[in-house]
Structures are given as structure tokens and as C-alpha cells.
Amino acid sequence: MTKTAHTEPAATRPNRWTTLVLAGAALASVTVGAVLPASAAEPQDAPVAGTVRAHHTVDTIALTAAMQPGAMASGTMVRVGGTGVTGWTGATGPLSQDPAAHFRIGSITKLFTSTLVLQLVGEGRFTVDTPVQELLPGTLPAHWEPITVGQLLSHTSGLQKPCVDFVEGEAPTPEQVLAHWTDPKCAAPQYPVLAQQYNGANYFLLGLVVEKATGRPYADEVQRRIARPLGLRHTYSPKPGDRSVPGPALTDSGEIEPWAWAEGGMLSNAPDLERFMTNLLRGRLLKPAQQRQLFVMPALSEGAEDRFSMGGLLRSEIDGTVVWGKTGSMGPSTNGVFATEGGRRTVVYSLLPASRDRELMRKHLTTLVGAAL
Incomplete structure (x- = not known):
């Protein structure tokens, strides 16, 4: 185990898009509780309804025990930050001990996309009630009912789900991905919508909304609006066709196609994700109205296996403490970033699952993150 101030995650393996997106959605929806750190910037804490937990020193003994290779994971990286902690980082198994190791963050990308969208809402470019059909004419079938920006976010x-396979080894454009989701052979959206249903297509559409509203590529907007202002030097959305993972990499698993774009294609590292979540939860990135939306839970989330807010944050609880964040899978790794209210404690993790049992993995991740609270 290494104790450091920064960490970056790893590479992954090629996979056909349809398999990747469905498997990724399944693993990414494995929820855990988590915590959040302090950032370089000193934003004002954005108050969130609920009890604020008084954090104690991290139980490094319990955390180290939960990270040991075994039946649930062959290797685990964890970084904890926030009150009483200064970038505690450890890695076990075949994962890199380098605190700056890179990895593909999978569906954690969605938090960057939702942040961009809420920034544009705050600038008056559109509202959460604006139908995506108005913003992206011709993208969705004309006979579909209106789908709002807010519905995509939440x-x-x-x-x-899509019903058409992609060609092996090809990296489709976002438009081609959506064409597979909207193919006449596939099921149309169900109306009325009766439940929250996690779906990567929502965030492909939001990525296109960002590009249409700004007139600039999604990757450029990530840098201009989030990465550069926060000093996230290891966080970016790769260019089309870029399969590389810069060294040091968290895992040595080769290259992977960046299929998932605004839905799950970004790279980062643990220190950058910690800083991003801290600033997001402390109100550094959004205007007050949009900051409040981050924590509003739609009625349809009641009863859902994994509950997402109107701002795209995953809400979970560990021992009565509410945590906010996102999970993500890409290639061999399952990742997550979570924080308590106001970014007072954070946890970033990446592990190599050894079990495909969802319920057992949930319990394992809850234990892992709970040890950092």
C-alpha cells in the first residue's frame, strides 16, 4: 500500500459497442456509498438538505482489509480525501502504485456531461423543460413524444435498449450510435414513462445538445468549462479513434476503443476526480438554481434499484449517511467517485472485479466505501 496525494487510473480492452454499453450500464449501476474531499479552489459550500456527518479519521485498517485481493476483486485502488484526510491513496493486486495512474472512467463521464448541460441551462441557452427535438431537429423519429433535457439528465x-449490433472494431459516431437506438426495428420509448431507467442513450443526446448549443466539440467544452478552470491536467475526452491510455496506467490491459464519448468515454485519475467532485458539490461549477437541481430526486426514482437526481447524480446511503456520485465501468475495471454533502469527504475507487454477482458486489463496495467515511 502506498500513501500519496495523487492517483490516476487505467487502460481497458476492446469490446463491441452494443456489448460494452449494456454490460457497462449493468456494472455501472452497482451502487455504493461514498465521501468527498477539499479542493485547491475554496468555493463556498452549497447546502444540501439532510444531516451533515461529522467525519472522523479514515479507518485505514478496515479500508486496507477491504482492498485485499480475494473473491470480489483481484486488485483495488482507493483514494480518500476531505476532512481529516490529505489524499490517502492505496492500491493492491496488479494495479499501479503510481498515484498519478490514468484509467478510463466509464460512465463517471456522465457527471461531466450533466455539468456542462446544467451550465448551459444557467446561461439561458435552453431549459430543463426544453424538448430535445427542438434542440436537435431530425435526430429522433418525428412520431415520438417530446423528450425534455431534464428527462435525459434524470x-x-x-x-x-438498442436492438442493432455495431460492426466489430469500428468506432461509430454519436449520430450513428443514436441511429441504432432509434432504428425502426427497435422498441420506441414507452409512454407514459412509469419508472427511472438508466440508459446511455440519454447522454449521447446530451453530448449532441452541448455541441449544438455551443458550436464547439464536446471534448473542447470539457476542457474549457471544467478541466482547465479546475486544473484537471489528467482529465479529457479522447479524440475519435484514439485508443491510447497515457502512462502511467492503472492497469496494463492494452488499448480500448473510446466508443462511449459523452456517455462514458473519458479518461482521468483519482486526484482529478476528487477535485472535480469537491468543486461540483461545493457550488464551484454551477449557478445556485442548477446547483439545487443536482440534489432534487424525481418522483420516478422512488423504488428504482439505483436512484438518479434531476442533475444526474447517483444517490446512495451508507449507515444513514447520504452520498452522491457516479459509478462507471470500462474494460476490466469498475470505478466510482462519491462524496458527502458539501464535499466534506470523498472517495474514488477502481477495482478489477472477480465476481459478477451484483448483490455481492454491492455489499463489497458498500464495505469498501463505508470504511472511508
């Missing part, structure tokens, strides 16, 4: 759009 996974309440009713969009169904």
Missing part, C-alpha cells in the same frame, strides 16, 4: 426519458 434517466426518465423512456428510451429503450
Whole structure:
């Protein structure tokens, strides 16, 4: 185990898009509780309803025990920050001990996309009630009911799974991905929408909304609006066709196609994700109205296996403490970033699952993150 102030995650393996997006959505929806750190900037804490937990020193003995290779994971990286902690980082198994190791963050990318969208809402470019059909004419079938920006953010759009396979080894454009989701052979959105349903298509559409509203590529907006202002030097959305993972890499698993774009294609490292979550939860990136939306839970989230807010944050609880964040899978790794209210404690993790049992993995991740609270 290494004790450091920064960490970056790893590479992954090629996979066909349809398999990747469905498997990724399944693993990414494995929820855990988590915590959040302090950032280089000193934003004002954005108050969130609920009890504020008085954090104690991290139980490094319990955390180290949960990270040991075994039946649930062959290797684990964890970084904890926040009150009483200064970038505690450890890695076990075949994962890199380098605190600056890079990894593909999978569906954690969605938090960057939702942040961009809420920034544009705050600038008056559109509202959360604006139908995406108005913003992206011709992108969705004309006979579909209107789908709003807010429904995309909160996974309440009713969009169904794709039914068309992509060609092996090809990296489709976002438009081609959506064409597969909207193919006449596939199921149309179900109306009325009766439940929250996690779906990567929502965030492909939001990525296109960002590009249409700004007139600039999604990757450029990530840098201009989030990465550069926060000093996230290891966080970016790769260019089309870029399969590389810069060294040092968290895992030595070769190259992977960056299929997932605004839905799950970004790279980062643990220190950058910690700083991003801290600043996001402390109100550094959004105006007050949009900051409040981050924590509003739609009625349709009640009863859902994994509950997403109107701002795209995953809400979970560990021992009565509410945590906010996102999970993500890409290639061999399962990742997550979570924080308590106001970014007072954070946890970033990446592990190599040894079990495909969802319930056992949930319990393991809850234990892992709970040890950092």
C-alpha cells in the first residue's frame, strides 16, 4: 500500500459497442456509498438538505482489509480525501502504485456531461423543460413524444435498449450510435414513462445538445468549462479513434476503443476526480438554481434499484449517511467517485472485479466505501 496525494487510473480492452454499453450500464449501476474531499479552489459550500456527518479519521485498517485481493476483486485502488484526510491513496493486486495512474472512467463521464448541460441551462441557452427535438431537429423519429433535457439528465426519458449490433472494431459516431437506438426495428420509448431507467442513450443526446448549443466539440467544452478552470491536467475526452491510455496506467490491459464519448468515454485519475467532485458539490461549477437541481430526486426514482437526481447524480446511503456520485465501468475495471454533502469527504475507487454477482458486489463496495467515511 502506498500513501500519496495523487492517483490516476487505467487502460481497458476492446469490446463491441452494443456489448460494452449494456454490460457497462449493468456494472455501472452497482451502487455504493461514498465521501468527498477539499479542493485547491475554496468555493463556498452549497447546502444540501439532510444531516451533515461529522467525519472522523479514515479507518485505514478496515479500508486496507477491504482492498485485499480475494473473491470480489483481484486488485483495488482507493483514494480518500476531505476532512481529516490529505489524499490517502492505496492500491493492491496488479494495479499501479503510481498515484498519478490514468484509467478510463466509464460512465463517471456522465457527471461531466450533466455539468456542462446544467451550465448551459444557467446561461439561458435552453431549459430543463426544453424538448430535445427542438434542440436537435431530425435526430429522433418525428412520431415520438417530446423528450425534455431534464428527462435525459434524470434517466426518465423512456428510451429503450438498442436492438442493432455495431460492426466489430469500428468506432461509430454519436449520430450513428443514436441511429441504432432509434432504428425502426427497435422498441420506441414507452409512454407514459412509469419508472427511472438508466440508459446511455440519454447522454449521447446530451453530448449532441452541448455541441449544438455551443458550436464547439464536446471534448473542447470539457476542457474549457471544467478541466482547465479546475486544473484537471489528467482529465479529457479522447479524440475519435484514439485508443491510447497515457502512462502511467492503472492497469496494463492494452488499448480500448473510446466508443462511449459523452456517455462514458473519458479518461482521468483519482486526484482529478476528487477535485472535480469537491468543486461540483461545493457550488464551484454551477449557478445556485442548477446547483439545487443536482440534489432534487424525481418522483420516478422512488423504488428504482439505483436512484438518479434531476442533475444526474447517483444517490446512495451508507449507515444513514447520504452520498452522491457516479459509478462507471470500462474494460476490466469498475470505478466510482462519491462524496458527502458539501464535499466534506470523498472517495474514488477502481477495482478489477472477480465476481459478477451484483448483490455481492454491492455489499463489497458498500464495505469498501463505508470504511472511508
